[in-house]
Amino acid sequence: MRDNAQGTPSRPPAEPSDSARGPTGRKGIAADVGASLVVFLVAVPLSLGIAVASGAPLIAGIIAAVVGGTVAGAVGGSMVQVSGPAAGLTIIVADLVMTYGWRVTCLVTLLAGLVQLALGACRIARAALAVSPAVVHGMLAGVGVTIALAQLHVVLGGAPQSSAPANIAELPAQIADNHTAAVGVGVITIVLMFGWNRLPSLGRFNPALVPAALVAVGTATSIATLSRWEVETVTLPGSVAGAWNGPALPSSDQWQGVAVAVAAVAMVASVESLLAAIAVDRMHSGRRVQLNRELCGQGAANTVSGALGGLPVAGVIVRSTANVRAGARSPLSTILHGLWILLFVALFAHVVELIPMPALAALLVFIGTRMVSLAHLKDLRRHHEAGVYLTTLFGVVLLGLLEGVFLGFALAMIMALRRLTKLTVTSEERAGSTHIAVHGSLTFLAVPRLAHALRTVPEGCHVDLDLHVDFMDHAAFEAIHAWRVDHERTGGRVDIDEVHENWYTRSSAQSAPAAKTAPRGAARWWAPWEMRGVSRTGLNPLGLLSAGAREYHAGTADRMRAVLNRLPHGRKPTALFVSCADSRVVPNVITASGPGDLFTVRNLGNLVPPHGAPNADSSVGAALEHAVTVLRVPSIVVCGHSHCGAMQALLNRTHHDAEESDTAHMRQWLAYGQGGLSRLGADEGALAGLPTAQALCRLAQENVREQLDRLMEYPVVRERVESGELTLTGMYYDLETARVHLLDAGTGTFVPVAGAQDLPLQHARTEGQGPDGQLVEASSSGVSSRPSC
Template sequence: MRNDAQGAAPERPPALATGPRVDHRRIAADVGASFVVFLVAVPLSLGIAVASGAPLIAGIIAAVVGGIVAGLVGGSMVQVSGPAAGLTIIVADLIMTHGWRVTCLITLLAGLVQLALGAFRIARAALAVSPAVVHGMLAGVGVTIALAQLHVVLGGAPQSSALANITDLPDQVMHNHSPAVAVGVITIAIMFAWNRMPSLGRLRPAMVPAALVAVATATVIATTSRWQVETVALPGSLASAWNGPVLPESGQWHGVAVGVATVAMVASVETLLAAIAVDRLHSGRRVMLNRELCGQGVANTVSGALGGLPVAGVIVRSTTNVRAGARTPLSTVLHGVWILLFVALFANVVELIPMPALAALLVFIGVRMVSVAHLRDLRRHHEGSVYLVTLLGVVFLGLLEGVSIGFALAMIVSLRRLTKLTVTTEERAGRVHVTVHGSLTFLGVPRLAHVLRTVPEGARVDLDLHVDFMDHAAFEAIHAWRVDHERTGGSVDIDEVHENWYARNSTQSAPAVKTGPAGLARWWAPWDMRGDADREVNPLGLLAAGAREYHSSTADRMRSVMNRLSHGQHPTALFVTCADSRVVPNLITASGPGDLFTIRNLGNLVPPRDAPGDGSVGAAVEYAVNVLRVPSIVVCGHSHCGAMRALLEKAHLEPGEAGTSHMCRWLANGAGSLVRVGEESGALAGLPAAEALRRLAQANVEEQIGNLMGYPVVRERVESGELELTGMYYDLETARVHLLDAGTGEFAPVRGAQSVKEPVPQPRPGANEGAQLLDESSSGASSRPSC
């Protein structure tokens, strides 16, 4: 920042927060996306109504209500709701059993159940259903839809079961060659090939929905060729189309209650899983699950009352919405408005659509619901069997039966994992090391006892218990073996990494809950405070030991996260901080992989845009803002900063020795911070060293924010409201984070959720109990570099 001759106070960076204003670009993007989703939703809604056996207008009503009502009330920014293929089998069975108007009542009551679940804030409980069961259910529904609608494409009629559809398929293929087949083949061929076609200049096939092109082409060909095929039949007016709910007969209430629970559960789980999946595709506000569930409940209540199909959040239309540029719920609401206007004004166009074209569209969608990617991912987590069993159960036994079997298998797999136990032995330095990993319950006692019996009599034994739970049967087995082994002249040293399960069982005061997974209870402590007596003392050995601990306790849990992140990064913030080893960004922000795009250097400096020399910081800023489109930049300084101390001691004005010349040249980028804090006018004179350092470090954060505003890409996005700049200060002695208040220019401490003092990890016997978290040179003695 420029310094004036009179030494006046430096100008503060412009205000970072402004009042609400209309973003015309965002509105234009939402309007454009709504048209794209509308073009996809019309044929899909009609097709799902056909597959469900409901009146065709019911699909349109559900699409309109899902768009307008769920969009206005729901908690997702870009999710689109409407009739869902995953509910097709349920609705078809309800219509066959109770009739259409009672099914409308079931939809209405299911909406009230969803509204109650959302109001009681238990939306996350729906996510307890295993994704393997959900994806297997959807895949089974897709196969069932495809098998049934394939008969319609071939000019026949679907049979009563999937097995009957399979056995009757060869006869349909051999003997039906009507125009309906040609319409279906044309539709499927276009759906398959459209997005694989090459681009024509700026025109790309993906800009026009494949479903619209396929259905429109089949309609034009069938109409101009005068083929005799069944077409869509809509009622004469929307008013006459109302066919709302009625009460069931007295003996049907039990079936109605089961139907209400089924529709509410499936629609809720599908909606919430889709909402979480869609959140990965955009950088806006995250979904509010309870509010989204309330929105779905209101939409289903209205849809059922108006004679529409059940509504759920749908991944295909939601993904289309995001890729078309949607940013707010305005796109979802407008797509419902366009559907209503189109059907009201152009019903005669809709009635030209051949029914085989809609059936072919459903065949394609049904096949796509069997996701090989989901199966591959589930196999890596050893849940492929749950997926396949659920799929086959839904296809051949029915939806409820298949889901029940899949859920039971998922529970068995989970119980097996919870009781999984790993016991290893190793002889080292005259001692036998026995290591136990997992949950130590009575189910694991036979394996543990077998391994302990192999330990030679009289041996010195180290028993390491990396267990997150120990029941009484396991304690008795270990204690009895220990007593017998020590009676024969041996020794047993039991080392517990987490809660002292064995020790507390010995005093009859075992903790009541499971502890964290292996390694996580002490990962944040420095190596010299871990208390590992056998840990290597050289740096390479420490790193290797840390890597081994990571692989033994964390790598398996990280694999699924990192596998997903390997396809691309979408960080929430660019985090600029000091290279000081005591500042750990992910620790002080409770963030994980993929959250922070980090720049670290001496003094957390951001050189002015036109400053000569190292351009790596500017390159990282431009990449984060222009390419990664981060919504936030954080500059984080800290107390006891060596770089700030060097600035106070004028190290940047000295030429520097051979070993510190680069460091001195780099620190010159912080000269503006000295001007900002008023050091040249004596503002820091007479202050204690720690207070002067604090003031300079905090002024340095503000200075770097000002330097960031000198980058055009940063200034443009800040002024448009797309980027926020934040100052942060970390106090090492108190381990507290402070945030810069842009209005007052002061750093205020962040308040924790609870004022509970965190327990300090206790070193094991033999550990260096005098280890200090803070470096001695940071708390008083001068450590000026020899510049």
């Protein structure tokens, strides 16, 4: 369920019945059976077409589809991914068939499967994801263009040439020839493939429910058969014995090339399968893919497919997408689709043999063009990797698969090294001091540029050095530290501010100290604007916010996007955090929490209106109900703080009868805080004579206790607390010491949370804040019992 804290609350879905729960329920099995039939209808023509493009026996595509469905589905680690003959492997297979023959190609497939099994057993599946997606997508696009160019000749009634450049050169002459029947079949197939899913729904008929490939190939076959067009059709072996054409050993001088081919097939099949599995995970809400198990499943399928005389197997995104959209819930749909293919070919081989070869070729032309994804290209352009994509694409088309992948990978490595040298150094004078900002990665490659900028600083001046860097190696640290020591020895002053991580601070702790200077104060991302060099002078509020947004975009937005993309859609916050609206209290800072951790409600005085009170503000109650019933948070925290303006207003109203004009809404709201005053007996002068700060501290802490009691008036809260599903926690933040205090349920007092430096090692991770950022109860072990006020 989505954590829609800023959206419209939604009621949690009802629990499914036992019969429908999970993939083993009746509804789950029915959904898998229906999905398997849809995928079966898609897989048959695609498998035959890929076999045609690979130059392999047509039955090899059927064998690979059956084995990919049954073996990879049963052994693999993905819930709904469908495996079978993949278009991305056609160039490799076609070259192997031409060079070594079909039976040696089967041996390559078998050995590649064993390599995949070994890699999966060694649990290094994630290493395959280190290949740049730009290279992978460029490779697939190049394969798609190569397939389309080759099969376009078959559509025109001719034969494909040996390479993509040769196919391009031969294409004009091929178009000029007249191949009426073949062209007619191809045009019908392509038109239906492009247009079928664009047809509008008519009544209960939805074109999207019928696979376009089945409609296109079926229609072309029917027209060609009924019209008695003379076109080449599919030919299958007449018996099972004739169907088997398994692996054979190569000659002694071919083993070196076979070894390279095994590595190439294993690499391409593994990377394509794992990337497809991760992409498919985004389409469903079931169990996430187990990458090492999936790699073992692909290896087992390739081993069996090669032994039986089938094509190499990989996870395929087209069939997997059809499987998800058809409602598949478990690997059962993948396994069943393989069985349906086997039964169909065994019982209806004569129907398959009616399919015109130009129809399969046209299907491959369509698939090849769709493999060139403009969406991927646009996304890669935003990340400045479009050059890698295009280099790989044209390299595969013009030179070959391995050559194109090598070129793309080499360019990706060069660009990665270039980014390591990408450094921006800006310098400006500010009120008698020099402000230098460094953005980028500080490696030895960037030291010359940084050193040049530092040498331009005049001797004896005050320097503010802001390091907005994501990495600093030892050479860069030595350059900065040596310059700092020299500059401060000549009477200058250097304040170094590390905005993201303390690279310099960690290294300088083990190096010779620089000269002692008066600390400016570490201005971090959470510090006020003026501490980060943003002047309030001359800027209106919108200008300040825009300046802050620019700084966020420059240094944090990319990292934040990566964090948010990794959060699950159904992220459940750890706590409902009720805090004062005071701008000095920042809940995520004082709890070291991040996006998705806290569901925050802020108001004047961190107040909770009584349940059922007439004319009560409903915003807090609405947030409370949403957090407890929809998000099902395990904790509610009420956080007060020192020097609270709302508590000051309550005291002023009690003792000084302050001016009441223009404060009607505030007075109405602060009436919900009278309970804290009553508990302290403030009306009888219990706070009289105390210093103002101490009086405010006592009232703010008593107000937290009062709001916790008021939360228990809400039935939904009381029921969850009594059942043990929900805990209530009181918190107090001392602005003078910047320390957090937690309410001890046993003593009723606020106890300061000890930092890691204050605790024995065995207690450092068990008190205050847990290692995962969640709030935990404080205990008296290792914590000072000094009251905060």
